[in-house]
Amino acid sequence: MTYADRRPCAANDGSTCEFVSLGSFDDKSGLVGEVSVAQCRRCGFGISLPPLRDVGFLYADRESQDFQPDTRGLAYAIKNWFFRRQAAALIRQLGKQPASVLDFGCGSGQFTRCLGDLIGAERVTGSDFHDHPPEELRGRNYLPAANREDHSGAFEAVIAMHVLEHDDDSAALLEQIVSMVPRGGTVVIEVPNIQCVWARILGRHWDAWYLPYHRTHFSRRALRKMMTRAGLTILTEQGACVPTMGRSFANMFGAQNNLFFLLAGAALHPVQWLGEKLTGEASAIRIIAQRG
Ligand SMILES: [Zn+2]
Numbered sequence: 207m208t209y210a211d212r213r214p215c216a217a218n219d220g221s222t223c224e225f226v227s228l229g230s231f232d233d234k235s236g237l238v239g240e241v242s243v244a245q246c247r248r249c250g251f252g253i254s255l256p257p258l259r260d261v262g263f264l265y266a267d268r269e270s271q272d273f274q275p276d277t278r279g280l281a282y283a284i285k286n287w288f289f290r291r292q293a294a295a296l297i298r299q300l301g302k303q304p305a306s307v308l309d310f311g312c313g314s315g316q317f318t319r320c321l322g323d324l325i326g327a328e329r330v331t332g333s334d335f336h337d338h339p340p341e342e343l344r345g346r347n348y349l350p351a352a353n354r355e356d357h358s359g360a361f362e363a364v365i366a367m368h369v370l371e372h373d374d375d376s377a378a379l380l381e382q383i384v385s386m387v388p389r390g391g392t393v394v395i396e397v398p399n400i401q402c403v404w405a406r407i408l409g410r411h412w413d414a415w416y417l418p419y420h421r422t423h424f425s426r427r428a429l430r431k432m433m434t435r436a437g438l439t440i441l442t443e444q445g446a447c448v449p450t451m452g453r454s455f456a457n458m459f460g461a462q463n464n465l466f467f468l469l470a471g472a473a474l475h476p477v478q479w480l481g482e483k484l485t486g487e488a489s490a491i492r493i494i495a496q497r498g
Pocket residue numbers: 214215216217222223224246247248249250251
């Protein structure tokens with residue numbers, strides 16, 4: 207059928223993934239129609255169907271929630287608080303402040319800006335599909351995807367937060383991400399964790415499925431394997447509790463995500479955090495690695 211059939215399995219070197227269908231999901235874009243997920247019964251890696259070789263059309267108008275403008279009011283303030291905390295935690299985990307960081311797939315740029323506010327705007331560059339920077343990165347460093355090749359190996363660290371899952375061929379996307387740092391450079395990858403307790407409890411309503419925008423779905427084992435195959439040495443692996451409750455409940459009620467669900471999600475965040483601590487399966491996996 208597709209290259210997915212020949213995907214090397216993380217569970218067993220030399221074998222390919224053995225996919226079983228998890229059934230149909232909601233098409234959050236309204237552009238694709240029937241969408242579903244298939245998961246490997248051995249390594250836990252998941253793929254979205256039908257295959258989309260070029261996903262550019264999904265982001266053409268920056269309307270997906272990855273690019274939400276949302277630049278005012280309480281919703282913005284809550285997200286800003288969360289992104290600042292996440293950025294501070296990331297810097298602690300890195301153990302030092304890199305002289306130059308590329309935020310590969312920066313989306314709205316809100317996280318990129320928070321990171322720049324903490325370690326110095328001149329050290330942080332956002333990068334995404336679009337030729338022009340998002341509103342958040344006005345006056346900040348920005349590298350359009352089309353110009354990335356000219357800057358390969360030019361950054362001390364590259365971060366790709368919730369990026370890898372946005373392409374059918376995440377292994378090829380990972381190669382591009384890795385190419386932005388020289389040998390010895392730092393690579394930070396964060397993706398949703400398909401084995402998270404909320405994926406089981408909330409089923410297809412769990413917001414991190416997010417079809418058709420999310421093209422691949424990772425277990426910890428599948429991500430580790432993909433990264434070592436890309437020539438990376440894994441330094442640390444940790445869980446990250448990414449607020450997904452508000453949007454998950456909006457999905458469950460078939461409602462638009464709005465301030466009400468954002469506040470509900472914030473109120474439920476301690477419950478989410480506790481569930482993830484108790485099960486040892488966080489909503490997201492973050493791996494810090496070094497290019498070999
Ligand atoms: Zn597999």
